[in-house]
Amino acid sequence: MKSFSYLALLSAIAPCALAGSGVDGVDVLIDIIQPQNSYPQTSDKLVPIAKPAKDEYEYVIIGSGPGGAPLAANLAIAGHSVLLIDAGGDYGHLRERESPALANPSSERNEVSWGFFTHHYENKELELKDRKLTWLTPDGKFYSGVNPPEGSEVLGNFYPRYGGLGGCAEHNALVALLPSKNDWDHIKNVTGDASWDNTAMRKYFKKVETVQYPLPEGTEDSHGHDGYLKMSINPAGIPAQDIKLMSVFAGAAKAFGVDNSEITAAINDAVALAQENSVDYETGLLPLNMTTGMTDAMAKMLVWDINNDDPDRDTKRAFARLPQHMDSTNYRRSTPRDYVYDIATAKTSNGTRKYKLDVALHTLATKVLFDTTGRKPKAVGVDYLFGESLYRADPRANHTEDGGEPGTVRATKEVIVAGGAFNSPQLLKLSGVGPREELESFDIPVVLDLPGVGENLQDRLETSVNAEFPTNFTRILACYYLAADGDPCWAQYVDPENKDAAKGTYASNGVVMGSFFTSSFSEDGEHDLWIGGFPALFNGFYPGYSSNAATVANKNWWSWLVLKAHTRNNAGTVKLATTNPRDTPIITFHNAYEGQTKEEADKDVGALREGMRMAVSFFENIPAIDGAASVFWPPKEVRDDEAALDDWIVEEAWGHHASCSNKIGADDDKMAVLDSKFRVRGIDRLRVVDASAFPKIPGVFPVLPIMMMAEKATEDILATRKPGGGSCKPRKHKQHN
Ligand SMILES: Cc1cc2nc3c(=O)[nH]c(=O)nc-3n(C[C@H](O)[C@H](O)[C@H](O)COP(=O)(O)OP(=O)(O)OC[C@H]3O[C@@H](n4cnc5c(N)ncnc54)[C@H](O)[C@@H]3O)c2cc1C
Ligand SMILES: *[C@@H]1O[C@H](CO)[C@@H](O)[C@H](O)[C@H]1NC(C)=O
Ligand SMILES: *[C@@H]1O[C@H](CO)[C@@H](O)[C@H](O)[C@H]1NC(C)=O
Ligand SMILES: *[C@@H]1O[C@H](CO)[C@@H](O)[C@H](O)[C@H]1NC(C)=O
Ligand SMILES: *[C@@H]1O[C@H](CO)[C@@H](O)[C@H](O)[C@H]1NC(C)=O
Ligand SMILES: *[C@@H]1O[C@H](CO)[C@@H](O)[C@H](O)[C@H]1NC(C)=O
Numbered sequence: 001m002k003s004f005s006y007l008a009l010l011s012a013i014a015p016c017a018l019a020g021s022g023v024d025g026v027d028v029l030i031d032i033i034q035p036q037n038s039y040p041q042t043s044d045k046l047v048p049i050a051k052p053a054k055d056e057y058e059y060v061i062i063g064s065g066p067g068g069a070p071l072a073a074n075l076a077i078a079g080h081s082v083l084l085i086d087a088g089g090d091y092g093h094l095r096e097r098e099s100p101a102l103a104n105p106s107s108e109r110n111e112v113s114w115g116f117f118t119h120h121y122e123n124k125e126l127e128l129k130d131r132k133l134t135w136l137t138p139d140g141k142f143y144s145g146v147n148p149p150e151g152s153e154v155l156g157n158f159y160p161r162y163g164g165l166g167g168c169a170e171h172n173a174l175v176a177l178l179p180s181k182n183d184w185d186h187i188k189n190v191t192g193d194a195s196w197d198n199t200a201m202r203k204y205f206k207k208v209e210t211v212q213y214p215l216p217e218g219t220e221d222s223h224g225h226d227g228y229l230k231m232s233i234n235p236a237g238i239p240a241q242d243i244k245l246m247s248v249f250a251g252a253a254k255a256f257g258v259d260n261s262e263i264t265a266a267i268n269d270a271v272a273l274a275q276e277n278s279v280d281y282e283t284g285l286l287p288l289n290m291t292t293g294m295t296d297a298m299a300k301m302l303v304w305d306i307n308n309d310d311p312d313r314d315t316k317r318a319f320a321r322l323p324q325h326m327d328s329t330n331y332r333r334s335t336p337r338d339y340v341y342d343i344a345t346a347k348t349s350n351g352t353r354k355y356k357l358d359v360a361l362h363t364l365a366t367k368v369l370f371d372t373t374g375r376k377p378k379a380v381g382v383d384y385l386f387g388e389s390l391y392r393a394d395p396r397a398n399h400t401e402d403g404g405e406p407g408t409v410r411a412t413k414e415v416i417v418a419g420g421a422f423n424s425p426q427l428l429k430l431s432g433v434g435p436r437e438e439l440e441s442f443d444i445p446v447v448l449d450l451p452g453v454g455e456n457l458q459d460r461l462e463t464s465v466n467a468e469f470p471t472n473f474t475r476i477l478a479c480y481y482l483a484a485d486g487d488p489c490w491a492q493y494v495d496p497e498n499k500d501a502a503k504g505t506y507a508s509n510g511v512v513m514g515s516f517f518t519s520s521f522s523e524d525g526e527h528d529l530w531i532g533g534f535p536a537l538f539n540g541f542y543p544g545y546s547s548n549a550a551t552v553a554n555k556n557w558w559s560w561l562v563l564k565a566h567t568r569n570n571a572g573t574v575k576l577a578t579t580n581p582r583d584t585p586i587i588t589f590h591n592a593y594e595g596q597t598k599e600e601a602d603k604d605v606g607a608l609r610e611g612m613r614m615a616v617s618f619f620e621n622i623p624a625i626d627g628a629a630s631v632f633w634p635p636k637e638v639r640d641d642e643a644a645l646d647d648w649i650v651e652e653a654w655g656h657h658a659s660c661s662n663k664i665g666a667d668d669d670k671m672a673v674l675d676s677k678f679r680v681r682g683i684d685r686l687r688v689v690d691a692s693a694f695p696k697i698p699g700v701f702p703v704l705p706i707m708m709m710a711e712k713a714t715e716d717i718l719a720t721r722k723p724g725g726g727s728c729k730p731r732k733h734k735q736h737n
Helices: 004-013 068-077 100-106 181-191 198-208 243-256 261-276 292-301 336-345 420-430 436-441 488-494 545-549 598-620 642-652 703-720
Strands: 028-031 056-062 082-085 113-118 134-136 141-144 153-162 209-211 229-232 318-321 324-327 357-360 363-371 378-386 405-417 461-468 513-517 529-534 557-564 573-575 586-588 630-633 686-688
Touching: 056 068, 056 378, 068 082, 068 336, 068 357, 068 703, 100 545, 113 586, 141 153, 181 198, 198 209, 198 703, 243 261, 243 292, 243 318, 243 513, 243 529, 243 598, 261 292, 336 357, 363 405, 363 420, 405 420, 405 703, 420 573, 461 598, 461 642, 529 598, 557 598, 598 642
Parallel strands: 056 082, 056 405, 082 357, 209 229, 405 686
Antiparallel strands: 028 141, 113 153, 134 141, 134 153, 229 324, 318 513, 363 378, 378 405, 461 557, 461 630, 513 529, 529 557, 573 586
16 A cells, blocks of 8 residues: 555654554644644734624624625625624634635634534444544544554544634635535425525525626626625636646546547647747746646636536536636635625724624624523524633633633524534524433423434535655645745735736635536436545545645645535434533434445445546546656555445545535424524524525535525515515514513
């Protein structure tokens, strides 16, 4: 097995113990609070840390991710007084957060990291087979791998989340794609609510988006042009300055069945041009003015707009560039956090605040409060604790002492829970809304027995195929990923004189395109596989993954990531570990064969196997430029043996799109937590608007669907407040208890 590349890498850059001889896991030992740079934020346009400014608001929204943040801004714009609560601070101008290329390091910044430890399986024997499983060592460090120091305890699989203003849209990979038709139509079908129809949902996408990338002629109307979310694509010149990088795409195209003759010819022309001009393209970047042939050929090859409204969009095999939530004026991440900042700080012409949006940071919601004197329980407020790093997914949190200053805030119209797929069910349960038996076992007074809370948890299954090349990717050669001072790639990125591709490596998330296709196991012909790649080593999440993925020293890796959409498994659970709101819940995905019948699991695993084989062939078809890729993960004996590869998938596959743990469902579905208007069933004035609301995990990437949901929820909430709208009575007839 080619594991020595890990050894070389890790001994070079990470303090690690290489216990045992046969290293076949990731084998990383690090401090819980990782050392990191301390660059100041690049701007002081930040929301100040503060607890709730008032005792009462019309709407109190818990969680400022892509679900909660846009909803808060929208309701404030509609004239309401709104409190948006988040447990973290505002780090909207961290360098790692701004540059798309630094997304992974951003997910491990101590200030914003919420590192959960989840379980792929309840079966401990199977769990131990994961080569990146994380342990707590006796001296209080994280060890990930298969040779833990004596006396270590299993923690589980590291699952990065963002604890701060904006939620995971602040550290994700920026890929912003519509879900598939059937994802929306499924909600329409199960609830009978036609407003979820796929064609009707497009208006929310248009509302959110400001498209900045060139669209195929005549398709402008299917996109948005003045939403808060800037959508752009990587400047084509960025990859094109690296001949090897282009040859990787040419190989992928060929393997995928896309005509690569033009791009191959353009690569050859570029090599000839470089040689004529004595440009060393093997150890340096091609000048941008020598890339035009390749960028033209790439633009033709990747012309398909994957967010179009073509009837074949979800079924047509596509090799396409990837729209990202990124602002092309400076190639900075564009997110709901920026939207909230703008609305919370907007001023009228006379200098007073324009909107009634308060943002409470370092504020951990601990309980939703109910008035239970009426016919139905009614949400009336929220208890919170004010203080930094109170939640114990934060690496800096104190695990022995409970801190935090308690407080209460009232909501006169609604409470909206938007803490994400792990935290929303946890908070509902802590508040007495959830499965009776579980609540009673913790002596939590039951407000409503709602058995679906924390059930139906789903995730993508993802694996990667990693290779190394005999030579480096010149695109990343100069980059330190901020691991050292004076990073030339950062200087190039922030130089206002540099526009588009001239901004260099940090102006791109590195994932130039994606392959969308349908495995032979797809139920409905919609894409269930996606492959994208980047010049780094990525084989799943573990503490320290980001500093091992892209390093100062190693520049010759490529990883193809294989994502399996539309998983059939909905057996995941979020259960309370304790009644302390600072503690993380027990998250168990029950992946693959643990959560469904063998027949169904065979289909999920089989699809991923097809995807991995495709990724291997992407490597095998790279035109010979300067030495072939050598695939080392998974090792050859695993790749060449179907049963071994299937086992590998079961052992290794991870996810990072957790969803569906408070599902929207039908009136007669006992496990439905929400109705089609995001209302918690059986409770008044309480909704959930985040990734947990989906009944089925959407598309290949969830963030844009969640933002669309936030727009839909805005409309639903505003409609119920108008006389005759929705199911609520006009205000003046409202009963008082
Ligand atoms: C490394 C990584 C890469 C990803 N890449 C992509 C990608 O490229 N494209 C894509 O579409 N998706 C991607 N995702 C997934 C996507 O970003 C998430 O699915 C999405 O952000 C979930 O949104 P949410 O609103 O449900 O919750 P979150 O984004 O998790 O936000 C929840 C917020 O609530 C706060 N909160 C929680 N509980 C409480 C409480 N009790 N009190 C106060 N505040 C609380 C948290 O601090 C957080 O800010 C990625 C995720 C990760 C981790
Ligand atoms: C929704 O229901 C219609 C009508 O029964 C059916 O044709 C369609 O396939 C269903 N779609 C989904 C995604 O369930
Ligand atoms: C590219 O630009 C440089 C100067 O920036 C110039 O010297 C060179 O001739 C140009 N090459 C081509 C092929 O246009
Ligand atoms: C400032 O403008 C707001 C709204 O435009 C108005 O309500 C408020 O009375 C004004 N205040 C002063 C001091 O003029
Ligand atoms: C937790 O807090 C207590 C009391 O302030 C302190 O003594 C202890 O050192 C803290 N532990 C950690 C790990 O910070
Ligand atoms: C690749 O880059 C590394 C780090 O800069 C360097 O040490 C190594 O010699 C380079 N390899 C080749 C083949 O150029």
